[in-house]
Amino acid sequence: MNVATQATTHHGIREAIRARIVAGEWELGELIPGEADFAAQYACARTTVNRALQALAREGIVERKRKGGTRVRPLPLPQALLRIPIIRAEVEAMGQTYDHRIMRRERSIAPGEVAKRMQLAQNHELIHLETLHLADGHPFAFERRWVNPATVPEFEGADLTAISANEWLIRTVPFSRGEASLSAVSADADLARALEVAQGAALFTLERATWFDAQSVTFTRLHYHQGYRLNFEL
């Protein structure tokens, strides 16, 4: 029946075992055979089975414990790989022309909430930036960003006409880690004017704070145009 799956690759064995799980060969929460058993069944090395089962564990299909064996997860882990879109790429993928306009750029004291999200002391001076992202000349997203000049002093003089602040930072501080959150926000007067939507419109919003090696880099709040959706697979 199954044509696509190879016999003794970790790939093929993973899919074979997955099919057996999905088909209901074992109850939810039930112990499935050990690595040695599967190795015998499929006439391969235990290592190969190990790789297959580890992959299924990463997917959240099974749960593994030393001595405890491998069991089908009582309820599969609801998780998905979310690819965070880069605005330029997103716009261009729709076949539209990307552009951006810097509405404001100044040094200012971090507002309390921002300082908190960046884990900075109060009264820390940051660079504040407001950018409107455009698709075919129409507002696509509005971004408020705070950059920590203590971490990225070169940002002050950066030329942001060719590339956006986001891309500039990714290139300059490539391997920063961060926290993000998604929410829905009502357009206030400023947002409504910038995005050319009615005041009070529901805007999909992405916030992100990033650090490089314990040093706060930036905090950004990105409001997408009305009707935006972020799609992904489960």
Added chain:
Amino acid sequence: MNVATQATTHHGIREAIRARIVAGEWELGELIPGEADFAAQYACARTTVNRALQALAREGIVERKRKGGTRVRPLPLPQALLRIPIIRAEVEAMGQTYDHRIMRRERSIAPGEVAKRMQLAQNHELIHLETLHLADGHPFAFERRWVNPATVPEFEGADLTAISANEWLIRTVPFSRGEASLSAVSADADLARALEVAQGAALFTLERATWFDAQSVTFTRLHYHQGYRLNFEL
């Protein structure tokens, strides 16, 4: 300096190489040494280096091609593992009591948009369900769900007082795959009344369509209460 990382585990080697990349030992987009080289450097088997580099590739730090070698990704892949919350668990994690109330339950013809998302023919009859999820008795999220009785006939008679439709379906059809999307929606009159928010409030919204083996199972649209955030790490 580094105390936590072991010398010749794939784990330790992964972190050692990651540190060298982050430290800027190689340019963005530049080729890094081959597996054999690293194996010599760290005095371990090539297999071990292979596992370490594959992990970095999954993370989006490096890019690997046969014959082409391994190179630092020009721009690191912006991706994150998103754990989709289960409402009951989410509420209980806040230390509140979860409950839910079924507002409506009926058979009806799938609205055009729903039929499309479920990839069903027009005029397909579905079970339509409206559920209000409560935290400590207060509205937490409002859910509209359509279930395909052709795929899950037992759903018609399911007792949904003890467990929610979501949990019932996960238990009955555990390994379904799906598509999801996140967006921001303005509360209409019905939503405003159900969630006890002002009309027009911005609501964080999660839509999900799931299939089991090419058979459409369910489509659901979940509107969270005003101010809800979905957090994750990058």
Added chain:
DNA sequence: GAGTGGTCTAGACCACGGT
């Protein structure tokens, strides 16, 4: 204490994809 997964090794062959 004993069983299970976690990992390392050394060697081998294969598959893809630049030259």
Added chain:
DNA sequence: CCGTGGTCTAGACCACTCA
């Protein structure tokens, strides 16, 4: 063609955890 990553194997030892 030929170098690089992708993978398999057989055997070994270790680490966690349950009884």
